[in-house]
Amino acid sequence: SFLMEHDKLSYVEALKWLANRYGIEIEETEVSPEQKQAALTSESLYVINNFAQKFFEDKLFNSEEGKHVGLSYLKERGFREHIINKFQIGYNPSARDELSKALAQNQFNKELLTKTGLVVVRNENELVDNYRNRIIFPIHNNSGKIIGFGARVIGKADKAPKYINTPENELYNKSKVLYGSYFARMAIDK
Numbered sequence: 001s002f003l004m005e006h007d008k009l010s011y012v013e014a015l016k017w018l019a020n021r022y023g024i025e026i027e028e029t030e031v032s033p034e035q036k037q038a039a040l041t042s043e044s045l046y047v048i049n050n051f052a053q054k055f056f057e058d059k060l061f062n063s064e065e066g067k068h069v070g071l072s073y074l075k076e077r078g079f080r081e082h083i084i085n086k087f088q089i090g091y092n093p094s095a096r097d098e099l100s101k102a103l104a105q106n107q108f109n110k111e112l113l114t115k116t117g118l119v120v121v122r123n124e125n126e127l128v129d130n131y132r133n134r135i136i137f138p139i140h141n142n143s144g145k146i147i148g149f150g151a152r153v154i155g156k157a158d159k160a161p162k163y164i165n166t167p168e169n170e171l172y173n174k175s176k177v178l179y180g181s182y183f184a185r186m187a188i189d190k
Helices: 002-006 011-021 033-062 064-076 081-086 098-105 110-116 181-189
Strands: 090-092 119-122 126-129 134-140 146-153 163-165
Touching (some): 033 064, 033 098, 033 110, 033 146, 110 119, 134 181
Antiparallel strands (some): 146 163
């Protein structure tokens, strides 16, 4: 449990680390095709979320819209740059499909993209950004991996909800996650 808490490893990751450290060979049992598929799906969702977080962070700090709309909004609200960086806060531009295009260029699976809640399908085949013109807050699990996002609209939106969260999927279960708990645990561990 020390490794799990200190290094933020899962139980299995901690066992594998210890076995490797002390030269112990671990025999892994055969996993079913369903278990393999579930593991591949989860890993793919992590990859998509990491890509999106980097996209949002880049747009916040390196695009004109991000600096003038997103960053200025955060600074007006009292967010200092080191806090923005620590929590990996980002911005999704107001364009209808800027993130969608970036995701498509990297050939991510459309079905998995919609599972993340980052995009929605319109007109049967068109991917559209779900979090347009919003400040993006990545949600981390206890290992520090990004499992979802919270997105806050900037300004007044007539009919749009103020906040949108990732829909529940293989990684994200809203009732089991507390935003910022990963960072709180890291601070407590110090």
